[in-house]
Amino acid sequence: MNNRLYGNLIFELSHEGRRGYSLPKNRFGDYDLPRELRREKDAELPECDELTVVRHYTNHSGNNFGVNNGFYPLGSCTMKYNPCIGEEMAALPDFTGLHPLQPAETVAGAQAVCTLLCRSLCELTGMDAFTLKPYAGAHGELAGLMVIRNYHASRGDSKRNKVIVPDSAHGTNPASAAVCGLDVIEVKSCPDGTVDVDHLKGLLEEQGGEIAAMMMTNPNTLGLFEKAIPEIAQLVHGCGALMYYDGANLNPLLGACRPGDMGFDVMHVNLHKTFSTPHGGGGPGSGPVGVRKGLEGFLPMVSPYYGNFAVAMRAYAYILSLGRDKIKMVGPLATLNANYIKEQLKDDYLLPIGGLCKHEFVLDGLKDKSTGVTTMDVAKRLLDYGYHAPTVYFPLLFHESLMIEPTENESKDTIDAFIAVMRRIAREARECPEEVKQAPHQTPIGRVDDVLAAKHPVVTYRQLIAEKTIGEI
Ligand SMILES: *Cc1c(COP(=O)(O)O)cnc(C)c1O
Numbered sequence: 001m002n003n004r005l006y007g008n009l010i011f012e013l014s015h016e017g018r019r020g021y022s023l024p025k026n027r028f029g030d031y032d033l034p035r036e037l038r039r040e041k042d043a044e045l046p047e048c049d050e051l052t053v054v055r056h057y058t059n060h061s062g063n064n065f066g067v068n069n070g071f072y073p074l075g076s077c078t079m080k081y082n083p084c085i086g087e088e089m090a091a092l093p094d095f096t097g098l099h100p101l102q103p104a105e106t107v108a109g110a111q112a113v114c115t116l117l118c119r120s121l122c123e124l125t126g127m128d129a130f131t132l133k134p135y136a137g138a139h140g141e142l143a144g145l146m147v148i149r150n151y152h153a154s155r156g157d158s159k160r161n162k163v164i165v166p167d168s169a170h171g172t173n174p175a176s177a178a179v180c181g182l183d184v185i186e187v188k189s190c191p192d193g194t195v196d197v198d199h200l201k202g203l204l205e206e207q208g209g210e211i212a213a214m215m216m217t218n219p220n221t222l223g224l225f226e227k228a229i230p231e232i233a234q235l236v237h238g239c240g241a242l243m244y245y246d247g248a249n250l251n252p253l254l255g256a257c258r259p260g261d262m263g264f265d266v267m268h269v270n271l272h273k274t275f276s277t278p279h280g281g282g283g284p285g286s287g288p289v290g291v292r293k294g295l296e297g298f299l300p301m302v303s304p305y306y307g308n309f310a311v312a313m314r315a316y317a318y319i320l321s322l323g324r325d326k327i328k329m330v331g332p333l334a335t336l337n338a339n340y341i342k343e344q345l346k347d348d349y350l351l352p353i354g355g356l357c358k359h360e361f362v363l364d365g366l367k368d369k370s371t372g373v374t375t376m377d378v379a380k381r382l383l384d385y386g387y388h389a390p391t392v393y394f395p396l397l398f399h400e401s402l403m404i405e406p407t408e409n410e411s412k413d414t415i416d417a418f419i420a421v422m423r424r425i426a427r428e429a430r431e432c433p434e435e436v437k438q439a440p441h442q443t444p445i446g447r448v449d450d451v452l453a454a455k456h457p458v459v460t461y462r463q464l465i466a467e468k469t470i471g472e473i
Helices: 050-061 084-090 108-125 137-154 172-179 197-210 229-238 309-345 375-384 412-431 433-437 450-455 461-467
Strands: 129-131 162-166 183-187 211-217 242-247 266-269 289-291 361-364 401-404
Touching: 084 309, 108 129, 108 266, 108 289, 108 309, 137 172, 137 211, 137 242, 137 266, 137 289, 162 172, 162 197, 172 183, 172 211, 183 197, 197 211, 197 229, 211 229, 229 242, 309 361, 309 401, 309 412, 375 401, 375 412, 375 433, 412 433
Parallel strands: 162 183, 162 211, 211 242, 242 266
Antiparallel strands: 129 289, 266 289, 361 401
């Protein structure tokens, strides 16, 4: 189909006087808006007929890539399984029509969803209380660290202004600590990718009295299970600090083990990762925070009302649709899928840390470094074959990180097809490297200048005209 006409900017399709709507006759008489509230001249809006508008946006939507288009092996921030039943439940008019200021006795059903979801999260994590208020994982980290800060302050312990964060941590961990006014101390990883306990001991010996908390992700950002957690928790508690668990990606542990049982005091989960809300484009999300008994009173107010209720609704539907027994399959299947891909790719791609992984793993680019083909080239080439790229250049521990998470719900056929394409790209890198370096060839837009796009985004039509960049776009 020829998308060209409708694929232009909507402003370029505009014709003066064209209308895509008709309004009923005004039965209420004219009302003059106060002069100071009025524009001096009309807003410059595109003028188009209805079909042009509908086709324009429909065709653009086809240029997006989402889990409903194809495999999406993005590690760490993965889009997990988003079953349709969750969307149906979240869209029930009895829930979507609610107002947060409605009298409590008229919203008993919604309150029950929140209460039961919190109870399920307590059961799954071993925490004693949850709040659904935070809007995202990072927001949950901030709320959780505020709990910890408030807890130390309540004991008159004002010297604890540092947080220990592993060097493999997700970038939001140190960022949240900084926003909370805490200094970040980095603890190193061992060559096997897990926290270096000896280094940690040294840090605690030197600065124990100033440490507010240690933040950990488990499985960590390399997809590895941190086996030393009980020992780490003992060391950290021993010097009066608390343990914070980043549970953004809880799926490999669901129903198998619980952060509360490992010695964590405060944690967040990402409902928009592990518990089924799609999160492309930055939201909406939900990062509930769980705490151990005795810390409930320190939870801060981080948002008005009840958080993102529709996300909670999807999470509760997801938990109920799996049930107590099937939810225990999530972790093993996520782990099996990740290990299967890892083993199939390790002949062509460099696997810096071998052994069993959990739900995700990291490759350090192609094994054959002589081709000059980088991780970015591989990621771009995957787009030509209809796959979303894995996470690239994160974690920062390796130069050519390529982080793959298949999730628990992909069929073996899908996974085998992805493996075949990854191997094919490795072969292309050897036989026709330029083809890979210039990819993508099949997408509407070729390779963009990432730095320019990030540092100097052109987001308005007028700016675009002014910069005369239309031809390039
Ligand atoms: C995604 C993620 C976060 C942050 O969650 P947001 O909802 O994006 O703020 C934190 N930690 C880990 C390990 C993550 O994967």
